[in-house]
Amino acid sequence: MTNAWLVLAVGDDRTHGSNDGYDDEPSRHYSWDDTVPNHAALAVGDVIALWDKKSLLGVSVIEVIETGQAVKNTYTCPECGKASFKPRKVKKPTYLCWDCAAQFDEVVTHRKTVKTYRSRHDAAWVDMSGLLPGSVLRSLCDAPKSQLSLRPLRWEKLSAAIAATGAPTTITIAETTQQRIAGGHRQATVRVxxxxxxxxxxxxxxxxxxxxxxxxxxxxxxxxxxxxxxxxxxxxxxxxxxxxxxxxxxxxxxxxxxxxxxxxxxxxxxxxxxxxxxxxxxxxxxxxxxxxxxxxxxxxxxxxxxxxxxxxxxxxxxxxxxxx
Structure with a gap:
């Protein structure tokens, strides 16, 4: 069975009150760190379906995972110490904490050294912008109600859902790449x-x-x-x-x-x-x-x-x- 992941590439959960976000470019690379659940589970050869919480962006296969270290800023509520807040668009103070209901303009900043990950997946990228809605993508996950940025996904179900749309796509590119990486032919796609x-x-x-x-x-x-x-x-x-x-x-x-x-x-x-x-x-x-x-x-x-x-x-x- 092919390992596959539903990966949140853009959207509210990638840049919000608790951190500074990530420098994703969905058609080429995706970044995360060891503060993210499932951070070490993704592997070369896995299929990734990238979405923005509203709909599918595209499908690809991980060619390389680059790792490193970085100092990351995280932010918490000054009252309860949790990160459950976002900036408000109109009302003041700027922030409202969902956990303790505190309102504030200044957050508490923490600096932490993290292990960083970046996938490279441009060779097999297939653009599928808007092809499947978020509700369908969630239903294909192992845990449909999960809120994680990296969610295990049933590739067989996803490929069937894509085929059922009747839209012309080159989805076989992703399948061919996965098979060749699994078979030891990584040189066909690795481009670092x-x-x-x-x-x-x-x-x-x-x-x-x-x-x-x-x-x-x-x-x-x-x-x-x-x-x-x-x-x-x-x-x-x-x-x-x-x-x-x-x-x-x-x-x-x-x-x-x-x-x-x-x-x-x-x-x-x-x-x-x-x-x-x-x-x-x-x-x-x-x-x-x-x-x-x-x-x-x-x-x-x-x-x-x-x-x-x-x-x-x-x-x-x-x-x-x-x-x-």
Whole structure:
């Protein structure tokens, strides 16, 4: 059974009277610390469904959990010492404590050293803004009446609820990522990369504002895609990258789009057949000229993500791949 979590990414419980909140960016990363219940239960490979208490924001899979330490400010009521208060919008004094009914303008500040956590989950992110209401999401949790920010969730029920909406989504991206991480293929999605900005600039200088799969595109829409496992090598190879639109970068990392080393043409997984924008890329040539290094890395990517009978040596792929 896939471990899954309903995670409160934005909303009143993330920034309120008792603390300074967190710097979440739902489509990329999520932060919490050891003051949060279930803080140590989340793990690489777990599915997370992010919401804002009103509706679903999106679904992804945890690629990496970064840990550290920080000094955190927390605030309590000066009368009862509890944190059950929020600032009032109109009335004065500024705060009202729900526990003891005290009213006050100044809170008591405490400084505490905490262990911090940050998930990275951008590679498999699927935007589903508003697809399911909060009431449905709560009902899918192990404890539907829970008020926690990190709640165990039934992934099978969530995926069924998403499918029942009839909305076209790429939910299989999350499922594929989870399976590959569980199978030891974390290199397909891990992207914690020092020097990424310089790597991207070099690719822009060399290739121009061109998505290798679809052609000219605004620079802001292009990401530097490694054709090899950065996680394994720990360095940026000068001829080991192509510029791709963010959505295509994600699909390439997951192996849902690859380059056939025998023909030099794009190969689109059958999982994307229902999406015309991606399906029409099947059999198309790349929009940039490939170097021998590009060809070698693309052959290795093909070997990782396609069927065993298509497996060919990287050198053979270098020789066979057509130059566009």
């Amino acid at each position: 990369r020092v020097g990424q900005a310089a790597f991207r600039k070099r690719l822009l200088d060399e290739q121009g504002q061109t998505c290798a799969f679809t052609g000219p595109a605004p620079g802001a829409a292009l990401e530097a895609a490694h054709l090899y496992s950065y996680a394994d090598s720990g360095e940026h190879h000068a001829r080991g990258g192509l510029l791709l639109r963010r959505d295509l970068h994600r699909l390439f990392d997951l192996g849902l789009i690859a380059v056939d080393p025998r023909t030099g043409l794009l190969d689109v997984s059958g999982e994307l057949a229902a999406y015309p924008e991606y399906a029409r890329l099947q059999g198309k040539p790349l929009g940039v000229r490939l170097t021998p290094d590009h060809r070698r890395w693309l052959a290795q990517h093909w070997n990782m993500h396609r069927t065993p009978q298509a497996d060919i040596p990287a050198q053979q792929g270098q020789e066979q791949l057509l130059t566009t």
